[in-house]
Amino acid sequence: MKYYSTLFLLVFFVTCSAFSQGKAIKYTVSSGETVNQIAQKFKVTPFDIYELNPDARNGVKPNTVLLIPAASNKNTDKKETAAVKSTSNGKATTHEVQPKETLFGLEKKYGISDEALKAANPFLITDGLQPGQTLTIPGKGAAPKAAATSDKKQKGAEKYVYHDVAPKETKFGIAKQYGISIEELEKKNPEIVTSLPVGYRLTIKGTAPKTETAAPVTTAAKPEETKKPAESKKAVSYMEYQVKPKETFYSLGRVFHLTQEELTALNPSLSEGVKEGMVLKVPAGYVAPAPIIAQAQPTEKPVQTSVEKPVEKAIEKPTEKPVESTGGGIKIVDKVKSETVSADPEIVELSKKRGQNERKKVVLLLPFNLAKLQSDTTGTAARLKTDKFLNMTLDFYSGAMMAIDSARTLKLPIDVAIYDSQETKTTSNISSLIAQNKLQEADAVVGPFYQNNAESTANSLRLYNVPVISPLSKDVANPIDNLYQTIPSNDMVRNAIFDYMRAKNGNIVAVVDKKKESVISYIKQNQKGVVFAALTETGGLDVANLKSLLLPTRMNYVVMETGNTAMIKTVIKALTDAQKTCQVQLVILEPNSTLDTDEISFDNLVKLKLMYPSVTRDSDDQSVSIFKKEYKLKNKAYPNTYATRGFDVTFDTMMRLVQGKTYQETADLMTTQQVDNKFQFYKKEDGGHANKGVYILYYDSDLTLKEAN
DSSP: OHHHHHHHHHHHHHHOOOOOOOOEEEEEOOTTOOHHHHHHHHTOOHHHHHHHOGGGGGOOOTTOEEEEEOHHHHHHHHHHHHHHHHHHHTOOEEEEOOTTOOHHHHHHHHTOOHHHHHHHOTHHHHHOOOTTOEEEEOOTTTHHHHHHHHHHHTTTOOOEEEEEOOTTOOHHHHHHHHTOOHHHHHHHOGGGSSOOOTTOEEEEESOOOHHHHHSOOOOOOOGGGTTOHHHHHSOOOEEEEEOOTTOOHHHHHHHHTOOHHHHHHHOGGGGGOOOTTOEEEEETTSSOOOOOOOOOOOSSOOOOOOOOOOOSOOSOOTTSOOOOOOSOSOSOOSOOSOSEEOSSTTBEEOOOOTTOOOOEEEEEEEOOOHHHHHHOTTOHHHHHHHOHHHHHHHHHHHHHHHHHHHHHHTTOOEEEEEEEOOOOSSOOSHHHHHHTTSSTTOSEEEOOSSHHHHHHHHHHHGGGTOOEEEOSOOSOOOOOTTEEEOSOOHHHHHHHHHHHHHHTTOEEEEEEOTTOHHHHHHHHHHOTTOEEOOBOTTSOBOHHHHHHHOOTTSOEEEEEEOOOHHHHHHHHHHHHHHTTTSOEEEEOSSOOGGGGSTTSOHHHHHHTTOEEEESBOOOOOHHHHHHHHHHHHHHSSOOOHHHHHHHHHHHHHHHHHTSSSOHHHHHHHOBEEOSSBEEOEEEOTTSSEEEOOOEEEEEOTTSOEEEOO
């Protein structure tokens, strides 16, 4: 019992955070009201209501009684009253920063400028806005003086500006856009170290883009503010605009220079979110008028999401048979629509097979290493700060739990058992679990993490025909029939981009540094027909020879593999010059840190449409966004690579088992795609299965990453 209570505390520490709740008031829902409308009425967020009323995520009905947080409402009223008094009297007041508040929101709330607020609170320039800070809010009369003083003291100093992350943007592209390094960007925004969530507002050091200063400054509609002379003099004309596919509040706001609140005020239907085909009232003059196309009503209900309370029984006792859980949880997290082919004809979107009610069993073998934790005198918190392997395990586990929640909501007939594999690079307790007959009856086993342990497990379960899915190892596996490698090998990743270039009938030229002997050997042995550009005696590029290898009638793919800055600059200059007479695209086979330095022009990389292979994609699909938002709500952080992989591998395994076929049969027949990963298994000639699901990505002219067709 002590063993499992320790595991629960460990997982709970990482995946959950405690919260306190103030007083609440009861509210009876009227006919036709939505959660968003109720939230606006009480000046709280929908998430505040969902925290006290989890069932409200499935919708609210008339006469339903909701608990509404009152404490925040009272505090807001007091602060707003104080703001009105202080600004009308021209006196300063104070404000305590609350979580999720921004400088833009505070400046808008108190009717002051960014310069005036920072002049009264100089620490904002160096430290940024942090919850718990006490700010001095200058009155309206004092603001100009404060701003003038600030201008004198801060003359020549750079401003801090914000950037809202758009779909498919990267840290590299954003840093280049503002002329800073990725390290500076991450230092100012520590939450993006592991991932870059769409919609996240970044703090940027540099000069604000002209589009920000050109945008009209508007404030939320208040009765006393509608009489401003500046607004009454300027007449605004409006037009109808039809929402295009994949448009969001962010993209609409950028086009029409309106905030989300202003868009919703003009179009109350937006309170339920932006939907393709909606006809909106927007200011005229920003886009050319276009005909409105009548939209057919969708036959499928939109994807709904909900978040349940922290899982308290995440791991079943090994001595008991795992029990199916029902109810609650996420409605649909990933692409689960129908067993038909998607837009990409090779990718199958899986759903539960009709009539498939036979219960399946999935076992997760995760290296929590609880025995070591129990004997560790430094404590769990200290261990988490230093043990990267443990953090990786817990991240993977948190993603797997999201997948299990999804399966529970979809009512999949699956039992899940999670065991501590107690792994090191050379040892594990798998033999003990097999001796206890824990794994032999499983329909699929996910794990262990280390390659040699995964191979040992597969060998032991081969006679029982149990598939073993290796979730994280990149090593080339030994030939074991029931072993499935989910991460493509390095050679497979390289093969994918060469196959793509040949499929496009491209002329492939390689520029490879002499020091990259393994790359030279790989290309010569595996990629026949690739021509190498000549190098000089000193190891530099022979530019004339490179240009002579480029063909004017075909797309020229130039594969560049070097870490030498001078050679990279030479290659880029030669290719940009060559673009005047022929088609050229720059290609790399693996991440190159030299391209991230300030010495390399990102604009030139974009002009050459830098292309590379990747085992993960960068998608803005609705299903992907839903997963990231739900994960953030449940775990108080955005998912990193290991968390997303934990979801993808676990969910994909469970969905394959409910197709009326064995895992082995689906692996031979189906290619699937989850949040970040593609699973396209093939049987190796010497035995065993590997994944060749690789994405080909490139930088487009709008500075975003796109998947090559």
